Amino acid sequence: MSSPPKLESLPTRQPARELEVAPADAGRRIDNLIGSLLKGAPKPLIYRWLRRGEVRLNGGRAKPDTRVTAGDRLRLPPWQPVAVEPGAPPPASLSERLRHATLYEGDGLIVIDKPSGIPVHAGSGLRHGVIEILRALRRDLPYLELVHRLDRATSGCLLLATDPARLRQLNRAIAGPDVGKRYLALLAGVATFTRQRVTAPLLRGLDEAGEGHMHVAPDGQAAVTTFSVREQLPAATLVEAELGSGRTHQIRVHAQSLGLPVAGDERYGNLAVNQALARHGLRRLFLHAFSLRLALPGEAVLKFTAPLPAELEAVLARLRGVADQGAEIPMR
Numbered sequence: 001m002s003s004p005p006k007l008e009s010l011p012t013r014q015p016a017r018e019l020e021v022a023p024a025d026a027g028r029r030i031d032n033l034i035g036s037l038l039k040g041a042p043k044p045l046i047y048r049w050l051r052r053g054e055v056r057l058n059g060g061r062a063k064p065d066t067r068v069t070a071g072d073r074l075r076l077p078p079w080q081p082v083a084v085e086p087g088a089p090p091p092a093s094l095s096e097r098l099r100h101a102t103l104y105e106g107d108g109l110i111v112i113d114k115p116s117g118i119p120v121h122a123g124s125g126l127r128h129g130v131i132e133i134l135r136a137l138r139r140d141l142p143y144l145e146l147v148h149r150l151d152r153a154t155s156g157c158l159l160l161a162t163d164p165a166r167l168r169q170l171n172r173a174i175a176g177p178d179v180g181k182r183y184l185a186l187l188a189g190v191a192t193f194t195r196q197r198v199t200a201p202l203l204r205g206l207d208e209a210g211e212g213h214m215h216v217a218p219d220g221q222a223a224v225t226t227f228s229v230r231e232q233l234p235a236a237t238l239v240e241a242e243l244g245s246g247r248t249h250q251i252r253v254h255a256q257s258l259g260l261p262v263a264g265d266e267r268y269g270n271l272a273v274n275q276a277l278a279r280h281g282l283r284r285l286f287l288h289a290f291s292l293r294l295a296l297p298g299e300a301v302l303k304f305t306a307p308l309p310a311e312l313e314a315v316l317a318r319l320r321g322v323a324d325q326g327a328e329i330p331m332r
Contacts (some may be wrong), residue, residue, distance in 0.1 A: 014038070016075065016076060018076075023070040025058075025168075026070040028068055029076075030050070031047065032145075033068060033074075033218065034049075034076065035121070039081065046064075049077055049316065054077040055077060057073070057074055058072055064294075077248050090128040094217065095136070096114065098115070098118070098130065104304055107299075107302075108162055108163035109162065109166055109170065110128070111158070111292060112134075112158050113157065114150055114155055114158040115155075116152075116153055116284045116285065117284070130146075131146050140276065147160060147161050147301075153284055154183075155287075156289025157289045157291065167202070179292070180293035181244070182243075182289075182291040183242075183251055183287055183292050184239075184240060184241075184291075185251060185286060186237070186277075187227075187236060187237045187238075187260035187313075188262070188263050189236070190235070190237060191229050191239070194229050195227070197224065198225045198254040199223070201219070201222055202214050202220045203216075203217035203220030212248070215253065221247055223245045224244030225243060226242045227239045227240070227254075228240045228242070231316075235276065252267070256268040262286060263282060264277065265287075281314055290307070292304045
């Protein structure tokens with residue numbers, strides 16, 4: 001049994017403070033900036049501060065995706081850092097999963113093939129996420145920050161910056177035409193389309209358990225997802241989803257709005273289909289960021305691909321076997 005932290009090692013409560021946004025941070029999302037300023041502050045806490053107006057930008061409220069400019073006045077609320085054992089390394093099992101996940105490194109950026117089940121950052125009772133683990137593994141890099149996020153259950157291409165200037169450039173580009181993000185998803189149900197563009201706006205709210213929950217709403221943020229059918233399978237449809245924007249849970253909520261939620265989705269999904277597909281080996285969300293394209297001004301186009309994980313390929317193989325036998329998947 002480990003001993004409790006000594007009193008002198010406990011982190012002190014940090015008071016509220018106001019600061020001016022530096023030119024080097026211009027263009028960053030406010031949620032990412034707060035995370036950099038308050039190391040260890042979990043994302044759910046930052047979102048709660050923003051939702052309740054406890055963070056003030058130039059005296060007013062701000063949304064998580066608000067981008068700051070040099071000279072903005074930012075007020076941070078008081079908070080109590082969580083006591084963490086100094087130098088506590090990430091679990092070896094997590095480090096090993098990320099040790100060989102790099103798809104590309106250079107030009108001020110790193111692209112990794114993020115495994116499913118690992119959050120991109122610590123929080124919600126989790127001490128280590130992708131960024132914390134990679135910083136521990138890559139102590140040769142003085143700077144390493146996430147450019148965008150993937151859900152904990154989603155696998156695939158994840159972009160990080162190893163230079164502050166590169167981070168600002170990619171933050172500006174990530175939601176625009178300079179960056180292309182494509183996903184493979186298995187949808188629960190049979191699609192009646194070959195290609196469908198969804199433009200339903202999305203709004204953040206809370207579910208019955210008080211957790212963050214996205215839903216379609218007329219007053220939500222603009223969001224665009226294009227679904228293209230790749231393969232029709234028993235009780236499910238394999239699609240390619242291309243993002244035209246980068247909202248939280250966007251593919252999952254847009255798929256749900258079509259009546260075809262992503263297979264294995266415990267939050268927005270179809271319980272009966274999830275249970276049926278679990279009998280065919282599906283133990284996770286079937287959503288994989290398989291392609292990332294960067295076409296930045298004045299630079300050669302970079303394109304990265306992450307192969308579909310073996311456990312998802314196995315599910316597709318089993319469903320194809322069911323189809324070859326002319327059988328159906330019972331939904332009970």
